[in-house]
Amino acid sequence: MSLRDQACVTGIGETRYTRETTRSQAELTFEASLAAIADAGLDPKDIDGVVPYAMGGVIAEDFVTNFGLPDLRYSAVTPMGGASSVAALQNAALAVAGGLANHVLICLGRGALSTGRITDRIGMMPQFRLVAEHEMPMGTVAPAQFYAPMARRHMELYGTTSEQLGEIAVTFRRHAQLHDNAMMQKPMTLADHQASRMIADPLRLYDCCLESAGAAAVVISRADLARDCRHTPVYIGGVAEGHPDSPSTITQRPDICRIGLAKAAPKAFAMAGVTHADIDVAEIYDCFTYIVLCQLEDMGFCAKGEGGQFVQGGRIALGGELPVNTHGGLLSQAHIAGMNHIVELTRQLRHQAGARQVPDAEVGLVTGYGDLGDGSIAILHR
Amino acid sequence: MNDLAYDKPLPEPSAVSRPYWDALREHRLVLQCCRQCHTVRHYPRPVCDRCYSMDYEWIPASGRGTVHSWSTYHHPFHFAFKRDMPYVVLTVDLEEGVRLQAPLRGADASALRLGAPVEVVFEDATDEITLPAFRLL
Numbered sequence: 364m365s366l367r368d369q370a371c372v373t374g375i376g377e378t379r380y381t382r383e384t385t386r387s388q389a390e391l392t393f394e395a396s397l398a399a400i401a402d403a404g405l406d407p408k409d410i411d412g413v414v415p416y417a418m419g420g421v422i423a424e425d426f427v428t429n430f431g432l433p434d435l436r437y438s439a440v441t442p443m444g445g446a447s448s449v450a451a452l453q454n455a456a457l458a459v460a461g462g463l464a465n466h467v468l469i470c471l472g473r474g475a476l477s478t479g480r481i482t483d484r485i486g487m488m489p490q491f492r493l494v495a496e497h498e499m500p501m502g503t504v505a506p507a508q509f510y511a512p513m514a515r516r517h518m519e520l521y522g523t524t525s526e527q528l529g530e531i532a533v534t535f536r537r538h539a540q541l542h543d544n545a546m547m548q549k550p551m552t553l554a555d556h557q558a559s560r561m562i563a564d565p566l567r568l569y570d571c572c573l574e575s576a577g578a579a580a581v582v583i584s585r586a587d588l589a590r591d592c593r594h595t596p597v598y599i600g601g602v603a604e605g606h607p608d609s610p611s612t613i614t615q616r617p618d619i620c621r622i623g624l625a626k627a628a629p630k631a632f633a634m635a636g637v638t639h640a641d642i643d644v645a646e647i648y649d650c651f652t653y654i655v656l657c658q659l660e661d662m663g664f665c666a667k668g669e670g671g672q673f674v675q676g677g678r679i680a681l682g683g684e685l686p687v688n689t690h691g692g693l694l695s696q697a698h699i700a701g702m703n704h705i706v707e708l709t710r711q712l713r714h715q716a717g718a719r720q721v722p723d724a725e726v727g728l729v730t731g732y733g734d735l736g737d738g739s740i741a742i743l744h745r
Numbered sequence: 746m747n748d749l750a751y752d753k754p755l756p757e758p759s760a761v762s763r764p765y766w767d768a769l770r771e772h773r774l775v776l777q778c779c780r781q782c783h784t785v786r787h788y789p790r791p792v793c794d795r796c797y798s799m800d801y802e803w804i805p806a807s808g809r810g811t812v813h814s815w816s817t818y819h820h821p822f823h824f825a826f827k828r829d830m831p832y833v834v835l836t837v838d839l840e841e842g843v844r845l846q847a848p849l850r851g852a853d854a855s856a857l858r859l860g861a862p863v864e865v866v867f868e869d870a871t872d873e874i875t876l877p878a879f880r881l882l
């Protein structure tokens with residue numbers, strides 16, 4: 364049995380995205396969830412499966428309590444950090460294809476500073492046990508520092524430049540300016556990127572994503588039921604997750620420039636029965652500019668080492684050969700851990716993206732990336 | 746040395762890593778080696794991922810290696826490193842085939858290239874904990 368086209372994204376919902384909030388992670392998550400369920404044309408009591416974000420401050424039972432779900436018969440978590448949301452698509456597709464649920468809610472909320480800065484969160488996570496023992500004493504305590512050596516080695520081996528990373532940031536900023544729910548509306552030039560202060564060389568401030576408050580949610584429905592929902596169904600054609608070698612420390616990874624997505628991507632393309640040339644739009648997890656470049660290579664859009672040249676010349680901008688992060692991404696829309704990427708891809712494939720619409724978008728992909736290199740990918744089509 | 750004065754994160758040795766940290770305190774770098782297939786592994790862990798043996802010994806490392814990658818840290822994500830900024834942290838291929846991450850002393854990033862030879866040095870953080878660092882050879 365293949366999961367191809369067995370499940371659809373039928374509902375999408377988002378809160379406003381902001382820098383800070385006084386609202387709880389749970390409140391934001393419920394608001395986005397109710398919006399996604401209404402968007403699908405469903406009643407909350409139609410939801411019989413929930414896959415909440417493992418770090419999202421809510422558990423599946425909270426949805427029984429708050430929405431009065433009469434028969435929650437499927438629940439799971441996919442604890443892969445930023446790869447969780449797209450990995451949850453695989454989980455939900457499996458659940459509906461296997462007859463375990465009809466409509467599965469996937470949701471993710473972040474309360475920004477109210478739920479702690481990134482460095483505080485990291486120290487408490489079990490996947491950082493080895494890093495905490497061997498690398499945090501060296502001052503390596505934050506994701507920018509975890510990934511800087513990957514980017515530096517890529518530059519030394521292949522001649523990749525900071526300007527090429529800047530091209531990614533500048534492109535996503537332009538896209539964000541076309542979205543009324545994007546945090547960063549101020550224009551950014553390549554010179555602005557180059558003038559931004561160094562954080563962990565070679566990563567500058569504008570190579571790093573935002574920290575945000577807000578929530579997003581999607582409803583995944585069994586394909587035959589999706590046809591009765593409100594909008595054009597968006598099919599999950601192919602989906603996969605992949606874990607890198609030495610997942611708990613990049614330092615010991617045989618090839619520090621190769622991440623889990625390299626293992627997952629061929630499986631997702633094969634399942635969907637499409638090739639790279641079929642992809643009209645890509646929403647790629649962008650915690651850092653370099654991680655976008657690395658994923659483009661590891662998915663096979665170009666060879667390892669060619670990512671720097673690939674992103675130049677407008678190829679990844681709206682109107683280019685492969686528009687990437689049409690909503691602005693984590694770098695310029697908001698850091699909703701990639702759930703916002705799934706929402707945007709769904710909008711693109713429904714042809715509801717307004718000024719950001721990729722004309723005639725039929726097939727697109729979305730990726731997730733979790734510390735310290737977990738990958739997930741879904742190929743969706745209308 | 747007064748332990749109370751040390752305000753940076755410290756390792757909490759586990760049952761399996763304790764001998765590694767004990768050796769560093771004596772200014773010796775040791776690595777875990779499988780007794781069955783003789784594969785060296787790092788960071789310390791219970792099982793050999795090549796032959797699945799849980800039988801291992803600690804072998805002395807030469808302390809020499811070559812630069813695999815690096816980053817110059819400019820932004821202190823932890824307050825105690827603010828006074829050190831900027832400084833370079835190296836990822837080093839040790840001669841024994843595993844890697845070590847530690848700061849570079851006595852040079853800045855302009856002196857670096859992939860493959861540059863380095864040697865480990867030892868820095869006492871507290872009475873209990875000594876951390877590795879590197880200098881260029």
Ligand SMILES: [Zn+2]
Pocket residue numbers: 779780781782783784793794795796797798
């Ligand atoms: Zn062995």
